Amino acid sequence: MATVLVVDDHEMTRLGLRACAQAMGLASVEWLEAGTLAGAMALYESRRPDLVLLDLKLPDSLGLQGLRRFLAHFPDARVAVFSAAEGALVVEQATALGALGFVPKSASSACILDMVRGWLQQASPVAGPSPAMAACRPGTELLSPTQIRVLERVLAGMSNQQIADELGLALGTVKNAVSSIMLKLDARSRLHLISLFR
Template sequence: MNKLSVPIRILSVDDHPLMREGIAAVIRNEPDMQLVAEAVNGEEAIIRFREHRPDIVLMDLRLPDICGTEAVRAIRREFSDARIIVLTTFDGDADIRLALEAGAQSYMLKSMPRRELVEVIRKVHEGKRHVPPEVAAQLAEHMGQEFLSRREIEVLERIAGGNRNSDIASMLFISEETVKGHVKHIMEKLGANDRTEAVAIGVRRGIIRL
């Protein structure tokens, strides 16, 4: 970086102190980058973005308040030119799809090499989108499949909680017959043979969390 260059200003969002320290160490070693702020949850991420207007946000998905995808959506709604890289351990196709639809320009896994992270930061700062091959492969595996509706996800979440159809009907203020219909569609869309398998597939793909 020459003397006239302005460093890439970065906001790091992660609720794990060790992860934030690791990211800070990586950024400190890059002469063209500067860590301007950190946040430990989604609401703080939105506030810090307003305060610092960083060039790049590194956003975790699992946060203690709102999920990272909601934080991405909120920031992009207010700042349409925000450039956000999701940095997470979750590799389910639903997580990836929702994050990219929310406005993230890249989706990276925390298991990637340090060198790859800094290269992606530079690419996104230049206005490019980047989806690594392993992430793209997860999306491609389920390409063309019908995704669960919001109501079906709510039903699946309650199945995961061990609730019977009658319980779910009471919780969602719908009839038991309607619940049975949703369960049937969930099984078909996920290719599951039973409720237990449906929950396992839902968790693996990032459709629901336990």
């Protein structure tokens, strides 16, 4: 059974995430909880969970200091930042410090749990944009389900032809979808589109 440690000083956030997970097919995951960085480190020491979701605002830690301290003690830990601070600079700095990824609290429960599921299925952190983020970035709520599926494959590095083959769509349909996605997300190029999710 996979184990996830949620570190957040709001009990309702921790309980809500656990309840959503049980309701959405992640009942086989064991959820551990901590409300402070010290509590999280003690729990990690004894249980060694597969994934840590770490808030950046805790009673005994503020900002990226907590991530830095946690990874200094447990350099092999798989830690994803779980925060309401979603600025590009914060995401970039968290990744530079060794975070597995970034989970925005503004994302839907389904999106957050999709990201958790994806990380639990990975043997090790993967660099680059995460396809799971396709439905989490602000603005993607404007995309249709088909456009989300196309976007996920663009982020995975697939060509239009590969996307068309995998999804069973006409090449022209995929090209139109990519153009619409770029327009809705204000991306200047395919490369710029991918960089939005880094």
